[in-house]
Amino acid sequence: MKRFLILQLRPETDAADDEFAAILDKCNLTPDRAHRVRLDCQPLPSDLDVTDYAGIIVGGGPGCVSDAPEVKSEMDAQIEAQIMALMPQITERDHPFMGCCYGLGILTHHLGGVVSKARYGEPVGPSDCSLTAEAADDPLTTGLPDQFQALVGHKEAVQTLPPGCTHLIQSAPCPIQMIRYGTNVYATQFHPEADAQDFERRIHIYRNHGYFPPEQAEELVNTCHAAQVTVPGEILRRFAKRYG
Numbered sequence: 001m002k003r004f005l006i007l008q009l010r011p012e013t014d015a016a017d018d019e020f021a022a023i024l025d026k027c028n029l030t031p032d033r034a035h036r037v038r039l040d041c042q043p044l045p046s047d048l049d050v051t052d053y054a055g056i057i058v059g060g061g062p063g064c065v066s067d068a069p070e071v072k073s074e075m076d077a078q079i080e081a082q083i084m085a086l087m088p089q090i091t092e093r094d095h096p097f098m099g100c101c102y103g104l105g106i107l108t109h110h111l112g113g114v115v116s117k118a119r120y121g122e123p124v125g126p127s128d129c130s131l132t133a134e135a136a137d138d139p140l141t142t143g144l145p146d147q148f149q150a151l152v153g154h155k156e157a158v159q160t161l162p163p164g165c166t167h168l169i170q171s172a173p174c175p176i177q178m179i180r181y182g183t184n185v186y187a188t189q190f191h192p193e194a195d196a197q198d199f200e201r202r203i204h205i206y207r208n209h210g211y212f213p214p215e216q217a218e219e220l221v222n223t224c225h226a227a228q229v230t231v232p233g234e235i236l237r238r239f240a241k242r243y244g
Helices: 013-027 074-093 102-110 133-137 196-205 214-226 231-243
Strands: 004-008 034-038 055-058 097-100 122-131 147-154 165-171 178-181 185-188
Touching: 004 013, 013 034, 013 196, 013 231, 055 074, 055 102, 055 231, 074 102, 097 102, 102 178, 102 185, 122 133, 122 214, 133 165, 147 196, 147 231, 185 231, 196 214
Parallel strands: 004 034, 004 055, 055 097, 097 185
Antiparallel strands: 122 147, 122 165, 165 178, 178 185
């Protein structure tokens, strides 16, 4: 049985550990079913073959695909380059892929779409999402509630649907919340691995990273706990079940 390759971009160890645990939990995976790589600590092998894995999951992180090269830190640039180098294999082979938040920017950029901070950034907290008509026929979204809440927090966003993609989930503040390319390549703007407990820990870890005024941290924690966030985790569970 093949493992899932889980690529992480968070340089903060506590945030990376929490995210990895959340991904395993939502996917119903045991640690032996995952090959975890923290790209801030270790490089990917140059000869990596994506078909050696059941699927690839890319987590979120503080970097922005749309930042100019001179703005990106050396670490962010190296992480981005490693993931971008895998994308031709993934899209050409239609290999199972789930990009979470940052992963949507990576997929869109690779496909020639526009990612920027011009519009559609969302503050940290819950976002009211809804299924598109196309979601009725997709195995990860069919039968889900037409409307649900997901947890978000991003400075950049996809501006228009990338070429060749199917639009699955939308929201008023950020129209492109989930897409599919081909049959097996997915990405979300929201965090499918995260529930309120996960976001509470991230809010405390990232309170001084510019996502929100630090003094609003406790208010944001309370807002996340007041939301009903269950559907995003089901999407990630379906992904792991379908391809695992």
